[in-house]
Amino acid sequence: MLRADGLSLRFGGLQVLDDLSLTVGEGRIVGLIGPNGAGKTSCFNCLTGIYQPQAGRVSFDGRDVSRLPTHRRAAAGMARTWQNLGVIDSLTVTENVMLAQHQRTGYSAVAGLLGLGGTWLRERELRRDAAEIIDYFGLGEVAGVRASELPYGVRKTCDMAMALASDPKMLLLDEPASGLSPEEAHDLAGTLRELRDRLRLTILMIEHHVPLVAEVCDYVYVLNFGRLLTEGRPAEIQRHPEVIAAYLGGAAATAEGGEDGTA
Amino acid sequence: MSATTLVLTRVRVRTHLGLVVRVALILAALALVALPLVFGGDVWAQRVSRAAIYAVIGLSINTLTGHAGQISLGHQAFVGIGAFSSAFMASRLGAPFGFGLAGAALAGTVTALIVGMVALRVKGLYLALVTLAFGLTAETTIFNWREFTGGGAGAFAPRSALVESDLAYALLCLAVLVVVLYTDWRLVSTKAGRALTAVRNDERIASTLGVDVTGYKLGAFCFSGLVAGLAGGLFAHWNQVVQALDFEFQVALLWVLMAVVGGLRSRLGIVIASSFFALLPLVLPNFLAGLPWQPPFLNEAVYHVLPPFLVVLMLLVVLRFFPGGIGQLLAPVTRFVKGAKR
Numbered sequence: 171m172l173r174a175d176g177l178s179l180r181f182g183g184l185q186v187l188d189d190l191s192l193t194v195g196e197g198r199i200v201g202l203i204g205p206n207g208a209g210k211t212s213c214f215n216c217l218t219g220i221y222q223p224q225a226g227r228v229s230f231d232g233r234d235v236s237r238l239p240t241h242r243r244a245a246a247g248m249a250r251t252w253q254n255l256g257v258i259d260s261l262t263v264t265e266n267v268m269l270a271q272h273q274r275t276g277y278s279a280v281a282g283l284l285g286l287g288g289t290w291l292r293e294r295e296l297r298r299d300a301a302e303i304i305d306y307f308g309l310g311e312v313a314g315v316r317a318s319e320l321p322y323g324v325r326k327t328c329d330m331a332m333a334l335a336s337d338p339k340m341l342l343l344d345e346p347a348s349g350l351s352p353e354e355a356h357d358l359a360g361t362l363r364e365l366r367d368r369l370r371l372t373i374l375m376i377e378h379h380v381p382l383v384a385e386v387c388d389y390v391y392v393l394n395f396g397r398l399l400t401e402g403r404p405a406e407i408q409r410h411p412e413v414i415a416a417y418l419g420g421a422a423a424t425a426e427g428g429e430d431g432t433a
Numbered sequence: 434m435s436a437t438t439l440v441l442t443r444v445r446v447r448t449h450l451g452l453v454v455r456v457a458l459i460l461a462a463l464a465l466v467a468l469p470l471v472f473g474g475d476v477w478a479q480r481v482s483r484a485a486i487y488a489v490i491g492l493s494i495n496t497l498t499g500h501a502g503q504i505s506l507g508h509q510a511f512v513g514i515g516a517f518s519s520a521f522m523a524s525r526l527g528a529p530f531g532f533g534l535a536g537a538a539l540a541g542t543v544t545a546l547i548v549g550m551v552a553l554r555v556k557g558l559y560l561a562l563v564t565l566a567f568g569l570t571a572e573t574t575i576f577n578w579r580e581f582t583g584g585g586a587g588a589f590a591p592r593s594a595l596v597e598s599d600l601a602y603a604l605l606c607l608a609v610l611v612v613v614l615y616t617d618w619r620l621v622s623t624k625a626g627r628a629l630t631a632v633r634n635d636e637r638i639a640s641t642l643g644v645d646v647t648g649y650k651l652g653a654f655c656f657s658g659l660v661a662g663l664a665g666g667l668f669a670h671w672n673q674v675v676q677a678l679d680f681e682f683q684v685a686l687l688w689v690l691m692a693v694v695g696g697l698r699s700r701l702g703i704v705i706a707s708s709f710f711a712l713l714p715l716v717l718p719n720f721l722a723g724l725p726w727q728p729p730f731l732n733e734a735v736y737h738v739l740p741p742f743l744v745v746l747m748l749l750v751v752l753r754f755f756p757g758g759i760g761q762l763l764a765p766v767t768r769f770v771k772g773a774k775r
Contacts, residue, residue, distance in 0.1 A: 241645045256638045261630060279649075336643060
């Protein structure tokens with residue numbers, strides 16, 4: 171489904187990603203883990219086209235998207251959530267979800283501006299679809315509330331609802347479990363599996379929450395200092411000596427590595 | 434049983450009353466607009482036209498600054514180019530009035546597109562500088578191009594027979610205003626409005642949601658330029674003479690101020706503030722000079738510099754006390770009229 175070959179990204183003298191390759195098969199849930207500053211979010215930004223890596227190719231759904239701008243990759247079916255949330259504060263939950271439906275509105279911006287006949291009908295349909303997604307995520311109570319007035323957890327769910335509303339083929343989730351309680355994280359695991367099975371979505375997620383990764387991921391890539399440390403099934407990864415060293419023993423080295431690509 | 438019926442009827446009576454009050458409010462507002470047109474004669478017809486033209490300009494700035502979050506300090510260039518295009522087509526080419534207005538809109542769109550392409554590369558303060566420089570350059574070059582603008586004497590912009598009278602012209606301006614209001618309403622209620630909100634807040638999030646950020650920014654510039662050019666065309670035929678003096682930098686500043694005082698993204702607020710700003714310099718000095726008691730040391734000359742002073746004062750009050758502008762003040766009323774629950 172998604173394939174990255176030899177991604178290299180530099181910010182000035184800082185090598186953020188170094189010859190990174192990864193493959194996510196269709197219908198798989200793949201984890202991307204690594205200590206802070208390892209370049210996980212930068213990797214997402216390269217995959218979605220926000221950063222243009224100096225070297226490497228990205229192919230998605232059987233075609234090379236390396237040169238496509240972000241919105242065209244989104245149109246091809248790539249949806250993502252953000253570590254610091256991708257909801258627009260000044261819009262309500264419903265409006266946010268309808269915003270995420272942007273590419274499947276089925277009418278042009280000019281037609282909407284002129285208020286042509288079909289656009290009214292489509293708007294009503296989109297609103298109904300949005301309500302369905304909102305109910306699925308249990309956000310019905312707050313559908314009309316502005317995102318800025320909602321607590322973090324709810325905004326996070328809204329972000330997830332938005333990713334789904336764009337009718338994607340693949341989800342890229344940036345720390346979906348951060349700030350969630352253990353029970354909520356467990357529920358999230360169920361949701362992710364259900365999404366994969368029912369909507370046949372492919373999922374790539376950055377996650378620190380080890381139980382969640384172990385529970386849902388079919389395969390895990392471990393990143394350290396922009397390089398691939400190792401890859402494998404979650405059970406193998408948990409026993410891997412270098413991974414343990416990177417997470418536990420490498421605390422001093424991580425601090426040195428600085429605050430690069432996780433912004 | 435009887436208690437429930439009682440409650441039900443009371444509720445129904447109250448909603449009926451609310452509906453009546455709402456309709457009455459809307460009718461009263463419309464009557465307020467119609468009053469000067471019906472009883473004010475040509476003087477007030479011209480004033481209503483001017484207010485409507487200013488409101489159209491305010492809405493044009495609202496598209497760019499309010500919806501897309503891009504500032505423009507060069508709007509006098511868009512409006513001016515529209516005005517001179519329309520005048521040129523009417524007086525030199527002898528084109529029908531409608532074609533002149535369409536030409537004005539087209540000229541505004543093209544100009545805004547060019548500025549927009551430059552503006553894509555810069556943000557914030559630098560964008561303000563680019564648009565400012567563009568406006569000033571347009572003033573010294575295009576507006577001084579004698580063949581096009583008629584030089585110091587200005588260009589004539591005759592009206593067509595249909596809108597020859599000031600009353601008919603006022604109705605035309607109001608009709609254009611209604612159309613622009615309609616498009617603004619549809620803009621915010623459809624995908625373009627949501628996309629622009631996302632672009633205004635966070636371009637990266639917008640693009641991952643499939644919004645073509647570059648396209649929407651350019652689109653906002655073009656639409657704003659189209660509306661500004663159209664307003665320029667109306668302005669040309671309003672005065673029937675266009676001069677470069679009409680489009681100096683100060684007016685661009687005034688237009689941005691009226692959009693802010695009215696409240697960005699508030700249609701009603703912008704229409705009210707624009708009308709107020711359009712009429713203040715015409716009405717206030719005469720009114721004060723006509724008062725029976727005149728304070729010492731003040732004369733008519735002072736009254737004529739009063740409006741700009743008041744405008745600045747209003748801006749300060751708005752920025753300090755209600756940053757949402759007149760639109761924010763009116764929010765409870767508009768919510769009531771729409772019938773939304775509190």
